[in-house]
Amino acid sequence: MSVRVRFAPSPTGFVHIGSLRTALYNYLLAKKHGGEYLLRIEDTDQSRLVEGAIENLLSSMEWVGINHDEGITMVDGELIEKGDYGPYVQSQRLDTYKAYIKNLLDSGDAYHCFCSKERLDEVREKQKSLGLTAKYDGHCRSLTEEEVEKRVKAGDTYVIRLKLPENKDIVFDDAVRGKVVVNTEEVDDQVLIKSDGYPTYHFAVVVDDHLMKITHVIRGEEWLPSTPKHVYLYEVLGWQAPQFVHLPNILNIEKKKLSKRHGDVAVEDFMKKGYLPEALVNYVALIGWSPEENKEIFSMKELQEKFSLNRVSKSGGVFDVNKLNWMNNHYIKESPTERITDLAIPYLIEAGYISTTEAEEKYSWLKDMIAIVQESLDYVGEIVDKVDIFFKAEVKPEDEETQNILKEEHISELLDVFSEKVQAAEAIDQAAIKKIFKEIQKEKGIKGPKLFKPIRVASTGKAHGPDLPLIIQVLGKQNLLSRIDYVKKNFI
Numbered sequence: 001m002s003v004r005v006r007f008a009p010s011p012t013g014f015v016h017i018g019s020l021r022t023a024l025y026n027y028l029l030a031k032k033h034g035g036e037y038l039l040r041i042e043d044t045d046q047s048r049l050v051e052g053a054i055e056n057l058l059s060s061m062e063w064v065g066i067n068h069d070e071g072i073t074m075v076d077g078e079l080i081e082k083g084d085y086g087p088y089v090q091s092q093r094l095d096t097y098k099a100y101i102k103n104l105l106d107s108g109d110a111y112h113c114f115c116s117k118e119r120l121d122e123v124r125e126k127q128k129s130l131g132l133t134a135k136y137d138g139h140c141r142s143l144t145e146e147e148v149e150k151r152v153k154a155g156d157t158y159v160i161r162l163k164l165p166e167n168k169d170i171v172f173d174d175a176v177r178g179k180v181v182v183n184t185e186e187v188d189d190q191v192l193i194k195s196d197g198y199p200t201y202h203f204a205v206v207v208d209d210h211l212m213k214i215t216h217v218i219r220g221e222e223w224l225p226s227t228p229k230h231v232y233l234y235e236v237l238g239w240q241a242p243q244f245v246h247l248p249n250i251l252n253i254e255k256k257k258l259s260k261r262h263g264d265v266a267v268e269d270f271m272k273k274g275y276l277p278e279a280l281v282n283y284v285a286l287i288g289w290s291p292e293e294n295k296e297i298f299s300m301k302e303l304q305e306k307f308s309l310n311r312v313s314k315s316g317g318v319f320d321v322n323k324l325n326w327m328n329n330h331y332i333k334e335s336p337t338e339r340i341t342d343l344a345i346p347y348l349i350e351a352g353y354i355s356t357t358e359a360e361e362k363y364s365w366l367k368d369m370i371a372i373v374q375e376s377l378d379y380v381g382e383i384v385d386k387v388d389i390f391f392k393a394e395v396k397p398e399d400e401e402t403q404n405i406l407k408e409e410h411i412s413e414l415l416d417v418f419s420e421k422v423q424a425a426e427a428i429d430q431a432a433i434k435k436i437f438k439e440i441q442k443e444k445g446i447k448g449p450k451l452f453k454p455i456r457v458a459s460t461g462k463a464h465g466p467d468l469p470l471i472i473q474v475l476g477k478q479n480l481l482s483r484i485d486y487v488k489k490n491f492i
Helices: 018-032 053-066 094-107 115-131 145-153 203-212 223-236 267-273 277-285 301-307 321-334 338-352 355-359 362-375 382-388 402-403 412-423 430-444 449-460 466-473 477-491
Strands: 004-007 037-040 070-075 078-082 110-113 157-161 171-172 178-183 191-193 216-220 243-247
Touching: 004 018, 004 216, 004 477, 018 037, 018 216, 018 243, 018 277, 018 301, 018 412, 037 094, 053 070, 053 267, 053 277, 070 338, 078 178, 094 110, 094 157, 094 191, 094 203, 110 145, 157 223, 171 223, 171 243, 178 223, 178 430, 191 203, 203 223, 216 223, 267 277, 267 382, 277 301, 321 362, 338 355, 338 362, 338 382, 362 382, 362 466, 402 449, 412 430, 412 449, 412 477, 430 449, 430 466, 449 466, 466 477
Parallel strands: 004 037, 037 070, 216 243
Antiparallel strands: 070 078, 110 157, 157 191, 171 178
């Protein structure tokens, strides 16, 4: 099967998680079948353009590893195009749209409409009050060529609409929803060219997808009601329609459509918090698509091999950040500590824990510190809270459990002996600490939790945590001794 697909966002801001999934499914289908995946920018609504949105889009797609074969790309800080079917920005294709809208006007499949916004609003309100479908009433459909020409020459504002036939069933096949039948009585005479001369999405998308030889249109289900109009446009233009694939909505945990009001929904949000791109891609792939085997962890290569349209669900998938955190934690645990250290350093610098110079000079120490907490991170940005114990000058028991541990009878003697042995040791590394523990066990008969927990509380303020000898090694001798001394003076 020859496959050509496109991801065609509007440059109106951040890349939504739903947009990421649309791009991903297009990309996976193309790669599975050895096809082409292209990026087209749909900027016909000039009022909604956001400066820098295309650059942000390209940066986000590069970060997640979804690289297109054709379309808009960034080279040495400049936006350029690659491919044989450009321009890939719709606002640069206006002459192309003019040629095809002329064809539709000449064939009688489109017409000029001079109705004002006030009239259109009045018509729709009246239809609603009568319980009818709110749509254009065809007021300008019967204007003669002479009337149209006269009004155009007079400078009257107009749009160009698609002329749908009356009471016609439009039938198309959707890869997710199967056979879809919609009667034209339920559909509006869609505006194809706006009063500013720009095409609407509905016209431009059909022309562009045909000229760019797109075989599969994969997009969100919000476009499903518009698809009959697109199908009819293909018909009157004499073109074969592509395979339509309408993806289910991504929902929040309350089963409502995911939106900015409910927290992080942009790829950039997850980048800033320190999620790993392979985790986000893996998780987003599973929101609306299910693999055949009972498995949740997939590399990009595995997703390309396993993805199929017949496993895409009709029902909306829930975006659960807790599930994403679980998956991201898995990828963090599997990552080399050097990678997580490099990702963590900017957060530590921003928090004021270290300087840029210290990040270089103390890299080995930082790596040991990161290794201690790496398996507990849901996302790298959490590092600031996880490593505060290594940067605090003072240690305080964090809760009732730790306070009770410090009240046990043997604590004072244990901390004195431990401090003496640490002071006498030439170096404080994991081996030295384990040796000291064994000596205390033998000399004082203090073992197990009664030995380790008080020292952990005096060192970190916590009763539980990662490997204690490694924590102590990272703390260092003087830091450790000053903490124990502070705890002895203030809490024992």
